[in-house]
Amino acid sequence: MTTRPGLAARLRRLAGPLLSVAMLCLALWALHRLASEVSYREVARYVHGLENHRIALAVLLTAGSYGMMILYDWFGLATIGKRLPGPQVSLISFISYAFSNALGMALLISGSIRYRFYIQAGLTTAEVAKVVVYTTLSFWLGLCALTGVTLLLVPVPSSLPLASLRLPVAVVLTLVPLLWLVGGKLLGRPLRLWRWRVHLPSPRVAARQILVGAIDWGLAAYVLYLLMPNDVDTGFGHFLAIFVLAQIAGLVSHVPGGLGVFEAVMLAGFGAAGNQGLEAPILGALAAYRLIYYFLPLFAATLVVLWREARGLRQKALLAPWFTGLLPPFFAGLTMVSGAVLLFSGATSALPARMAILRDVLPLAVLEVSHFLSSVVGMMLLILARGLQRRLDAAYVLTLILLVLGAVLSLLKGIDYEEATLLSLLALALAPAHKLFYRRASMFSASFSWGWIIAIVAVLVCAGWLVGFSYKHVEYSTNLWWEFSFYHGGAPRALRALVGAAAAGLLFALANLIRPARPHLQLPSEPDLQKALPLIKQYSSAQAHLALMADKTLLFDAEAKAFIMYDVEGRSWVAMGDPVGEDEEARRELVWSFRDLCERAGGWPLFYQVRPEDLDLYLEVGMNLIKIGEEARVPLAEFNLDGKSKKVLRNTVNKLTREGMRLEIIPAEAVAPLLPKLKAISDAWMRDKGVREKGFSLGTFDPQYLQRTPMALVWQNDQLVAFANLFLTDSKEEASLDLMRHLPEGTAGVMDFLFIELMQWAKREGYRWFNLGMAPFSGLQNRRSAPLWSRLGALLFGRGERFYNFRGLHKYKDKFDPVWEPRYLAVPNGIALPLVFANVASLISGGLSGMVRR
Numbered sequence: 001m002t003t004r005p006g007l008a009a010r011l012r013r014l015a016g017p018l019l020s021v022a023m024l025c026l027a028l029w030a031l032h033r034l035a036s037e038v039s040y041r042e043v044a045r046y047v048h049g050l051e052n053h054r055i056a057l058a059v060l061l062t063a064g065s066y067g068m069m070i071l072y073d074w075f076g077l078a079t080i081g082k083r084l085p086g087p088q089v090s091l092i093s094f095i096s097y098a099f100s101n102a103l104g105m106a107l108l109i110s111g112s113i114r115y116r117f118y119i120q121a122g123l124t125t126a127e128v129a130k131v132v133v134y135t136t137l138s139f140w141l142g143l144c145a146l147t148g149v150t151l152l153l154v155p156v157p158s159s160l161p162l163a164s165l166r167l168p169v170a171v172v173l174t175l176v177p178l179l180w181l182v183g184g185k186l187l188g189r190p191l192r193l194w195r196w197r198v199h200l201p202s203p204r205v206a207a208r209q210i211l212v213g214a215i216d217w218g219l220a221a222y223v224l225y226l227l228m229p230n231d232v233d234t235g236f237g238h239f240l241a242i243f244v245l246a247q248i249a250g251l252v253s254h255v256p257g258g259l260g261v262f263e264a265v266m267l268a269g270f271g272a273a274g275n276q277g278l279e280a281p282i283l284g285a286l287a288a289y290r291l292i293y294y295f296l297p298l299f300a301a302t303l304v305v306l307w308r309e310a311r312g313l314r315q316k317a318l319l320a321p322w323f324t325g326l327l328p329p330f331f332a333g334l335t336m337v338s339g340a341v342l343l344f345s346g347a348t349s350a351l352p353a354r355m356a357i358l359r360d361v362l363p364l365a366v367l368e369v370s371h372f373l374s375s376v377v378g379m380m381l382l383i384l385a386r387g388l389q390r391r392l393d394a395a396y397v398l399t400l401i402l403l404v405l406g407a408v409l410s411l412l413k414g415i416d417y418e419e420a421t422l423l424s425l426l427a428l429a430l431a432p433a434h435k436l437f438y439r440r441a442s443m444f445s446a447s448f449s450w451g452w453i454i455a456i457v458a459v460l461v462c463a464g465w466l467v468g469f470s471y472k473h474v475e476y477s478t479n480l481w482w483e484f485s486f487y488h489g490g491a492p493r494a495l496r497a498l499v500g501a502a503a504a505g506l507l508f509a510l511a512n513l514i515r516p517a518r519p520h521l522q523l524p525s526e527p528d529l530q531k532a533l534p535l536i537k538q539y540s541s542a543q544a545h546l547a548l549m550a551d552k553t554l555l556f557d558a559e560a561k562a563f564i565m566y567d568v569e570g571r572s573w574v575a576m577g578d579p580v581g582e583d584e585e586a587r588r589e590l591v592w593s594f595r596d597l598c599e600r601a602g603g604w605p606l607f608y609q610v611r612p613e614d615l616d617l618y619l620e621v622g623m624n625l626i627k628i629g630e631e632a633r634v635p636l637a638e639f640n641l642d643g644k645s646k647k648v649l650r651n652t653v654n655k656l657t658r659e660g661m662r663l664e665i666i667p668a669e670a671v672a673p674l675l676p677k678l679k680a681i682s683d684a685w686m687r688d689k690g691v692r693e694k695g696f697s698l699g700t701f702d703p704q705y706l707q708r709t710p711m712a713l714v715w716q717n718d719q720l721v722a723f724a725n726l727f728l729t730d731s732k733e734e735a736s737l738d739l740m741r742h743l744p745e746g747t748a749g750v751m752d753f754l755f756i757e758l759m760q761w762a763k764r765e766g767y768r769w770f771n772l773g774m775a776p777f778s779g780l781q782n783r784r785s786a787p788l789w790s791r792l793g794a795l796l797f798g799r800g801e802r803f804y805n806f807r808g809l810h811k812y813k814d815k816f817d818p819v820w821e822p823r824y825l826a827v828p829n830g831i832a833l834p835l836v837f838a839n840v841a842s843l844i845s846g847g848l849s850g851m852v853r854r
Contacts, residue, residue, distance in 0.1 A: 042280035043283045044351070045280075046229070046285070050227065050284075050288060055227075057226055058223045058227055058288075058293075061222055062223050062292055062296065064219050065219035068216040069216055072139065072212060072213075073090075073093040074086075074093075075208055075212065076130070076138075079201070080127055080131065080134075082127060084121055092117040095301045098300065099298065114131060114132055139213055139216075141177045141180060141210045142211075142212065142215070143217050144173045144174075146214045146217045146240070146244055147173050147244040148177070149174060150241045150244060151244075157242070157268075177206075181203055181207060182203065183200045185202075218240075221239070221240050221243045225240075227285040227288045227289055229281035229285060231278055232270050232278055245265060246263075246266045247262065249265045262286075266286060270282050328388055328389060328436050328437065332389035335399055336382055336455070336459075338378075338403065338423055338426055339377075339379065339459070342375060342406055342419065343375055343382075344466055345378075345419055346371060346413075346494060346498070347464070350490070354414055354416075355414065357415060362412065364485075367412065370409045371409075371493045372493070372497050373405075374409040374413055374497070375463075375500055376497075377402050377405055377409060379460070379501040379502075380398075380504060381402055381406070382456045383456070383508055384402065385399075386452050387399075396430070396433075396436075399430065400431060403423045403427035403430070404424070404427055406420075406423045407421075408420075410423065438585060439589050439592055456505065460501065463498060467495065471490065524553070528554055532563055532580070533548075535562065535580050535581050537729060537730040538582055538729070539581065539729065539731075540582075540734065541577065541611070542734040543609070543771065544577065544580040545736075545738070546565065546577070546699070548708045548709065549699060549705050550704070551567070552566055555593065557581075557590050561581050562580060562581025562582075562587045562590055563581065564580070565577070567843055568603065569840070571839075572604050572836050573598045573601075574839065574840055575594060576609065577607075577608070577609050577611075578610050578614045578617070579617070587614075587617065588617055591620075608697065608825055608840060610825070611824075612824075615826075623829075624827050624828070625826055625827075626825045628824060628825045629775055629776040629822075630821060631773065632775060632813040633734075633769045633770070634769065636770055637768070639759055639760075639763060641653065649752060649756060653752070653753055653756050653757070656716075659716065659747065660716050661714060661747070661753055663715075663754070663757040664712070665713075668707060668711075670711075672703075672707055674711070675703050675707075678701075678720075681743055684744055689744075696844045697844050698739075698844065699725065699739040706739070709725045709727065709728075710726045711723055711724070711725050711726065712737065714750060716746070721747070722746065722754055723741060724758070725737065733769065735769070736770065737758065755772075755816065758770070772818055775810040
């Protein structure tokens, strides 16, 4: 049975996105109030009237600010004792900050980019984390220092929030970097925060962090200061006080790039502080600042990334984790930005000079249709961005078509060559990346998280606000909808375009709502098992035979070239092992399909006991990997009983052979007549061990299941004393066994005899490996620097005999000289790991009570 997520869990997941949208709406409302007398044309007129030398100087200072950001990484690497080539570090830093500054969520975005690049450069995960922490601290320490000192020296307008608390806020913000500077000297030992120990830096390192951060923020402020109208120039100190407060408000709001929030605070500080009538120039300066300080670096970073990857393709030295893991979300983000640009462009009026040119060469109908369709294309690009993130082939093709169409429509509706260039460049960059979008699933199969839905709605809300802002001077009437004109038709066109975009989004949402309902989970039928059997036999891992238990739901791809077996416990949808099948594209698609299925049901997709060679399947969909143990595989070509280390095993086999013990392998068709004898042995074994049947990753005594696989029988003279059902692959890659039972009163060493004889038989039959199964928690580290899960697993491995003989199981299998291979649990981000582990343990143990009983 599945359980739907509770109201509290839903609210927790929605809290972040809803807060961002609420802050954005509040900022738009504040902008509307503060700029009530401003027209869009006045803002555009100021931007177009900026002197070239001011723009050039602003670009140079922007380059200087990003150059200071590079020092964050240089000094961060020096702090941890790592040296990398200067150009490489500069590239990593520039790309990470260009994206995080423009898109917001700095720690997540810049941290992810740094992780991708620095791992390739040879750093460990822990070292990357230290660099990210260093750069983040430098960023905030510099901002706190600059803000605190500025507020101590310069008063701020009373219209700003917390203006009355200027001095207390200034003291607190100044004390933060000051304590960081002298803390290491004063304490002389690490600072303990809950379970973490924070090593405070030396005064020299701390001073370097604070100074670099403060200069970076100072340069960023001076870029905007250059672009501001001369009439509001009351000195850089006064400007800086308002700027840093606006930046803090934008960062705290969690709105991407502080969009709207930063502008509202700046306008409140200047436009409402004795500068009435200058709101339009201030908004123009803020718009130019967005273009120069945020968009230009983002555009440059995009070109650098594409050039780097194209060069890697030519040299065949492309690193798959970066290319396959980051580029699809990267293209998705740019597609969403392009959609927003088209929507915002459709909400504003075109330049009169360009409209005059169009009037002489285009019919009015072409202009009207182009304006309307460009906004519809913008909304479709917002939707398709999710498909690109999910690597859908259909989304890739449609996005290319719509980008080219959007570029053409941008020229036809107002000669907007700027946005046409942006759309064309994105199309050119996306065109050679077809192999990244390999999934053949429908766009309607892609699940839209609340974060995505809220982001799309937020863009639409901003477009609606822009319509109101741009045409506030036009009195609304129903006749507006039917007015068509070159010079006076801007407001009607914007209204029609906005409704068209909203209608396109609603139609897509409606199509998703009326799609066929997700089928209920059901166990596989006999035809399903017969369909799966050829895939099981050809698969490289014998553990795929667990599907024949028929206790797990089977999810096949569209062409039945692969399948996933899974079960559900609570919110955890647990797939047993990797996707089964030899077709790599089908297996990769199944991972995506399984994740989409789980997300639509509000569940957590998990993959239990996945192998190292398939880890890229889960990394591509953004899952984390947790080591849960090691699997013992014996290389049969090297297996023998020679040598001193095998003396005990050799003596056991020789002794039992003399006593009449022998191994017999019977086909699946011959198992049925022996089931009564096998049942008696199984019941006696379970009574003696005091255990009950498990499940999921282990077989049970089910007659139908046992009749689907060959059987290994151990006879002592004419008495059947032990048995095990066999997992045998047709490719002879691997042999294994599942259900192992023996008479408790039988001869000692019977299981050793069974294993050895089976391995020798498999070796004669030409099998490469014999799989002895997994040893849970084996190979986990109990070091202080190890993750909490690893230390807990190592503790259970060493001292968990009350629940399971983990160490004894590893020791028993180790005497056959296996190769120990790690096995992992693939989990999505942001889930409750203790609950997930409890759900998995419940599945394996056959219920909650089985977790505490043998």
